[in-house]
Amino acid sequence: DQxxxxxxxxxxxxxxxxxxxxxxYTNSMFDYFLWYKKYPAEGPTFLISISSIKDKNEDxxxxxFLNKSAKHLSxxxxxxxxxxxxVYFCAASVTGGGADGLTFGKGTHLIIQP
Amino acid sequence: xxxxxxxPRHLVRRRGQEARLRCSPMKGHSHVYWYRQLPEEGLKFMxxxxxxxxxxxxxxxxxxxxxxxxxxxxxxxxIQQVVRGDSAAYFCAxxxxxxxxxxxxxxxxxxxx
Numbered sequence: 038d039q040x041x042x043x044x045x046x047x048x049x050x051x052x053x054x055x056x057x058x059x060x061x062y063t064n065s066m067f068d069y070f071l072w073y074k075k076y077p078a079e080g081p082t083f084l085i086s087i088s089s090i091k092d093k094n095e096d097x098x099x100x101x102f103l104n105k106s107a108k109h110l111s112x113x114x115x116x117x118x119x120x121x122x123x124v125y126f127c128a129a130s131v132t133g134g135g136a137d138g139l140t141f142g143k144g145t146h147l148i149i150q151p
Numbered sequence: 152x153x154x155x156x157x158x159p160r161h162l163v164r165r166r167g168q169e170a171r172l173r174c175s176p177m178k179g180h181s182h183v184y185w186y187r188q189l190p191e192e193g194l195k196f197m198x199x200x201x202x203x204x205x206x207x208x209x210x211x212x213x214x215x216x217x218x219x220x221x222x223x224x225x226x227x228x229x230i231q232q233v234v235r236g237d238s239a240a241y242f243c244a245x246x247x248x249x250x251x252x253x254x255x256x257x258x259x260x261x262x263x264x
Binding site for chain 1: 192210254258260
């Protein structure tokens, strides 16, 4: 049973437009959410995170939105740039005790078209 | 280099051999995680370790796989008697703990022939 789901395997966006990547989760115990970006043959790179006590976190061109009631989060990239083409992983964890390993989605391949 | 260091980057083993993957966490990080990425799949949690302790190994296959993070030296993921299905990218991540973001190494790509 997948606890973190990224239902779009790929997404194509024109350069300069907004990219919106979506992620759903089923485990209501998750209280910390992260987005990672991954280029081929490299390790994932941390992008941005959000705690469950917030509904929005912004860092430059990247904004993450969290809707706890819908168990949904999204990553907005605006404006999209060619270097943003990569696979984006959504991850979630339960903090505050026990193992805090991350549960990852399967990723969304974002393609920025010129 | 202050990042998470994994070696080797590429490892080729014949079926039945042993594979040893090493991970040196970022300076100041005492929490290490191992993840595996199979082709067309996301990252799957394998094991979470702190110095000299295994905290959570719920993602580790029951047999042939083991992990350690000794007091001195890198964390080691050991796969005995490798099979073709072990071919994957293995990523190590480290964090300072407390639920903060984990930072990943560049991974070890294991190919079993």
